[in-house]
Amino acid sequence: MPFQEINGGDVYYEILGDAGPLIVVTPGGRYSTDIPGVRPLAAALVAGGHRVLLWDRPNCGRSEVQFTGQSESHMRADTLHGLLTALDTGPVILAGGSGGARDTVLTQIRYPETATELVLWNIVGGNYGLLALASHYIIPNLTAVRMKGIEGLLELPEWQERIEQNPRNKDRLLAVGRDEFIRVMLRWLDAYVPKPGQTIPGITDDMFAGLVAPTLLVRGGKDDIDHPKRISLEMSCLIENSTLIEPPWPEDAWERGFEAGARGDGHPFDVWPMVAPAILDFVRR
Incomplete structure (x- = not known):
């Protein structure tokens, strides 16, 4: 491939x-x-x-x-x-x-x-569209890592699928680390906050x-x-x-x-x- x-x-x-x-x-x-x-x-x-x-x-x-x-x-x-x-x-x-x-x-x-x-x-776009994206792609990841550390991602179906399709992704996920992953998710979350303009x-x-x-x-x-x-x-x-x-x-x-x-x-x-x-x-x- x-x-x-x-x-x-x-x-x-x-x-x-x-x-x-x-x-x-x-x-x-x-x-x-x-x-x-x-x-x-x-x-x-x-x-x-x-x-x-x-x-x-x-x-x-x-x-x-x-x-x-x-x-x-x-x-x-x-x-x-x-x-x-x-x-x-x-x-x-x-x-x-x-x-x-x-x-x-x-x-x-x-x-x-x-x-x-x-x-x-x-x-x-729109309030619902943005908040739906945040609740689907960001919040579950933040919650999992805050509760169980970076290893918590391995329990989420979307990352299990990524590992199944490319086994190298397991080590790549774990290598990000808890604190860095949280920083990135909070930064990505900002895109989904409805704002004027x-x-x-x-x-x-x-x-x-x-x-x-x-x-x-x-x-x-x-x-x-x-x-x-x-x-x-x-x-x-x-x-x-x-x-x-x-x-x-x-x-x-x-x-x-x-x-x-x-x-x-x-x-x-x-x-x-x-x-x-x-x-x-x-x-x-």
Whole structure:
């Protein structure tokens, strides 16, 4: 399997397709490239004449865990830039959904030479969205380490999965140490504290001023409290060279996918391949 060492940790990646401009697809959450919806989306983009780079971000899938940066998305933005530099790809097309949208736009803000176009969907924001992220990705980790030391992480399912997919992650987790891990989690937590002038987590609105790459934004569903409709509308105001489109999936796709995930017969990302035609049309134009 292809790995590249970036900023002190091995990052898993793969490139699909043989020719055409390169599109980087970044999923959300702490999900790997194998989460439902991602590979079918990549296959559709390859069929449309592109190469596609899929990667397991730090703390996802087969990649090694890392705990650096102002926020987890800052760390991943630095990692993606380092990966593309190491692979000598030149400018690419960056596409991402949910947390991957945040990682994507932050990569371009920090490294404006990275992409020729951006595509973003399922953009997280709003009080519920931010607090839900904090309660899912930060608070359980802090609680475990405060109660049982750094060894407490080994009892949490998400880190057990990281160790199962990459056994080196056990030693990497333990090596962080209790005090340093708590410092990092408290710093990462700040990104999820709702603040005036911060439409999406960890990125102040003024940071969008220098983002000039053409950007396609998929409007959020009207009842999606994780990725509110208004956040995508606000993003269209913040990104000057942006195009906002209606979602290609049903208005309630996220809610129904969330319910399917709870039943064990689906996932919210199942509909993501439906955005492929819009991506292909956007980059073609």
